Amino acid sequence: MSEPSSAMNKPRLLQHGRLLPALEAQLAEHFDLHGLWREADPKAFLARHGAEFVGLATSARFGADAALIDALPALKVISSFGVGTDAIDVARSQARGIQIGYTPEVLNDCVADTAFGLVIDVARGLSASDRFVRAGQWLQGNFPLTTRVSGKRLGILGLGRIGQVVARRASGFDMDVRYHNRKPNPAVPYVYEADLQALAAWADFLVVVSAGGAETRHLVSADVLAALGPAGFLINVARGSVIDEEALVHALETGAIAGAGLDVYADEPRIPQRLLTFDNVVLLPHLASATHETRKAMGDMVLDNLLAFFRSGQVTVGVPAA
Numbered sequence: 171m172s173e174p175s176s177a178m179n180k181p182r183l184l185q186h187g188r189l190l191p192a193l194e195a196q197l198a199e200h201f202d203l204h205g206l207w208r209e210a211d212p213k214a215f216l217a218r219h220g221a222e223f224v225g226l227a228t229s230a231r232f233g234a235d236a237a238l239i240d241a242l243p244a245l246k247v248i249s250s251f252g253v254g255t256d257a258i259d260v261a262r263s264q265a266r267g268i269q270i271g272y273t274p275e276v277l278n279d280c281v282a283d284t285a286f287g288l289v290i291d292v293a294r295g296l297s298a299s300d301r302f303v304r305a306g307q308w309l310q311g312n313f314p315l316t317t318r319v320s321g322k323r324l325g326i327l328g329l330g331r332i333g334q335v336v337a338r339r340a341s342g343f344d345m346d347v348r349y350h351n352r353k354p355n356p357a358v359p360y361v362y363e364a365d366l367q368a369l370a371a372w373a374d375f376l377v378v379v380s381a382g383g384a385e386t387r388h389l390v391s392a393d394v395l396a397a398l399g400p401a402g403f404l405i406n407v408a409r410g411s412v413i414d415e416e417a418l419v420h421a422l423e424t425g426a427i428a429g430a431g432l433d434v435y436a437d438e439p440r441i442p443q444r445l446l447t448f449d450n451v452v453l454l455p456h457l458a459s460a461t462h463e464t465r466k467a468m469g470d471m472v473l474d475n476l477l478a479f480f481r482s483g484q485v486t487v488g489v490p491a492a
């Protein structure tokens with residue numbers, strides 16, 4: 171293994187997409203870093219230089235698809251900024267023995283906080299009433315009544331690490347929590363609902379916290395939205411791909427659901443024009459983990475995973491085998 175701190179022979183690391191400035195500076199200190207994002211023609215660059223790189227620093231957003239992995243024949247380690255691995259071809263990497271470091275756990279609190287912020291915002295109309303005050307409409311009369319949150323029913327799609335923190339937040343609001351996963355989790359005190367449509371029919375709020383990727387694509391279908399019903403709210407802090415976005419827009423247009431709080435979209439940062447028109451929808455720019463504290467912790471893990479790999483041959487926190 172090469173020694174990352176020796177100035178003479180730093181491992182060559184490719185960076186896909188921008189990262190935090192402080193993290194980029196640290197990576198440049200420890201590695202012979204090259205930003206693929208600097209290249210006008212990344213394909214041509216990779217054809218010439220791809221074989222030089224042993225490491226790849228990326229993020230949940232930019233990932234590492236099959237084409238990129240194939241263009242890096244000497245690649246030994248990927249370190250990704252984020253918990254989501256849906257943009258990384260994990261199977262292809264692992265088949266080549268490439269280790270993948272990522273950053274779970276440290277973002278659970280902030281993502282759960284954002285989910286809960288969206289629950290309260292859509293139900294109580296916080297963003298909408300802020301627009302109302304700024305537009306001077308209060309002078310003409312009161313903001314319409316909204317929907318209570320405390321004591322309601324919260325359905326969670328994906329009771330994993332983040333989902334369990336959302337459930338704990340919900341207990342502080344005296345909410346009844348049920349969840350849907352592929353399999354029940356015997357370690358949690360919440361009721362398991364084997365059928366997502368039944369969970370949606372039961373819930374006042376359906377919060378999506380599942381992983382992205384092919385297995386969960388469009389799980390929240392037109393039928394699930396219909397089951398959530400005209401008094402139900404949908405929250406998504408997971409991946410846009412989990413929801414059939416076209417069906418969601420249609421459900422909002424027809425009043426099939428009461429409203430939605432969204433942090434993620436099918437084709438970020440592009441958002442369907444029609445979504446922008448609804449006052450009962452809160453739209454966030456994929457910011458759930460974006461606090462100084464959490465992003466610092468994620469950045470530290472990205473660096474630590476790389477340093478550990480080049481020191482010992484093992485990342486500290488690796489994506490489990492696919």
Ligand code: 8YV
Nearest residue numbers: 229230231251252253254459
């Ligand atoms: C970040 C995320 O937006 O961790 C994830 O999977 O989606 C978010 O925390 C992402 O890591 C930034 O690329």
